[in-house]
Amino acid sequence: MSSIEARLTDLGVTLPTPAAPAANYVPFVRSGSLLFVSGQIPVGPSGIQFVGKLGLDTDVETGRAAAKLCAINLIAQVRAAIGDLDGLVRVVKLTGFVNSAADFGDQPKVVNGASDFLVEVFGDKGRHARSAVGVAGLPFGVAVEIEGIFEVA
Known part of the structure; x- marks a missing residue:
């Protein structure tokens, strides 16, 4: 077991089998040492979770939980792309899309659910550049979608 897998176990996290793409795209693309992972939505063991619009029917803490689940799926x-998570050199960048009411402005607080979790799992290798963007809607009505760029060995 890799040290990262052991860390996930210590945190009580079991990685799921990655979801298949829902449209005409691939889940990830590797170009040299960079791995681009398509947007991940909050899908858990029982299917899609955390449906809603931040600032309307979903609060920041629920949004943070949705973002953390997106990070688990990232x-x-x-792992599906490189096999051993110890081959991760660093998390380079996240882009978080937050399903937001027109007057909601706490997208960074929501996406912190993913950022904080990645730092908890990977330590300094988990620190990354980031964008947190409010959007009018997301696939299946989910609260959050997050894509990532990773440097791998």
């Missing part, structure tokens, strides 16, 4: 895609 890590699962990284």
